[in-house]
Amino acid sequence: MELVCPKCKEKFNVSDDKLPLGKIVAIRCPSCKEKISVDLRMQPPDAGPPEVKDQPKGFDPTMEKDEDYDPSEKPFDFLEEEAKTAIVCENDPKVLKAILPVLDIMEYSTSVAESLRDALRKMKYHTYDMVLVNETFDNSAPENNGILIYLEHMLMEVRRNIFVGLLTRRYRTMDNMAAFLRSVNITINLADVDKIDRILSRGINEYELFYAIYKESAKKLGIA
Numbered sequence: 001m002e003l004v005c006p007k008c009k010e011k012f013n014v015s016d017d018k019l020p021l022g023k024i025v026a027i028r029c030p031s032c033k034e035k036i037s038v039d040l041r042m043q044p045p046d047a048g049p050p051e052v053k054d055q056p057k058g059f060d061p062t063m064e065k066d067e068d069y070d071p072s073e074k075p076f077d078f079l080e081e082e083a084k085t086a087i088v089c090e091n092d093p094k095v096l097k098a099i100l101p102v103l104d105i106m107e108y109s110t111s112v113a114e115s116l117r118d119a120l121r122k123m124k125y126h127t128y129d130m131v132l133v134n135e136t137f138d139n140s141a142p143e144n145n146g147i148l149i150y151l152e153h154m155l156m157e158v159r160r161n162i163f164v165g166l167l168t169r170r171y172r173t174m175d176n177m178a179a180f181l182r183s184v185n186i187t188i189n190l191a192d193v194d195k196i197d198r199i200l201s202r203g204i205n206e207y208e209l210f211y212a213i214y215k216e217s218a219k220k221l222g223i224a
Contacts, residue, residue, distance in 0.1 A: 005029040086130035
């Protein structure tokens with residue numbers, strides 16, 4: 001079946017056996033990585049190209065139906081349009097107890113990853129606005145953190161829209177050099193987790209200000 005991306009106009013083919021009739025599915029454009037919503041609910045056999053809609057933020061893709069696909073692993077059943085989402089990769093219940101109420105007050109819909117595998121599956125089906133990850137999450141070696149490696153391999157146009165906080169015992173809170181070296185937006189020392197509301201508020205404000213300037217400059221240069 002041939003589809004056309006409404007954003008970049010790239011044409012591409014999807015195998016019919018990967019398109020479950022009777023559902024709305026999401027397919028990621030192989031060129032610009034835009035999520036495309038395809039309505040197959042009224043699609044009879046041999047009816048030609050299905051209707052392609054712009055993908056609303058927060059829509060959970062049900063495409064990518066590999067052998068391990070399990071709908072229960074999608075992080076959210078339903079999200080309001082423009083809702084903010086976060087994933088927390090932390091195993092310490094005390095740290096989670098400090099973080100989760102703050103994210104709730106900040107109006108984030110939050111997932112808690114139980115393991116690296118669980119986190120990567122959730123991130124496969126949803127692009128989060130915020131990722132908070134302990135540098136030793138599901139791995140005692142901070143330099144081999146699977147979440148950070150996954151984020152480093154993202155397309156920059158996707159990665160720059162994700163605020164990433166590193167939960168750490170090695171670096172001080174808001175250590176800009178450490179954040180740069182680890183390719184995150186902010187470092188949060190776990191000794192300061194009781195102040196995480198102020199830390200996140202300040203970090204997000206600085207992040208949004210930086211990218212507001214970047215996006216405005218890119219727009220003027222015609223590259224955005």
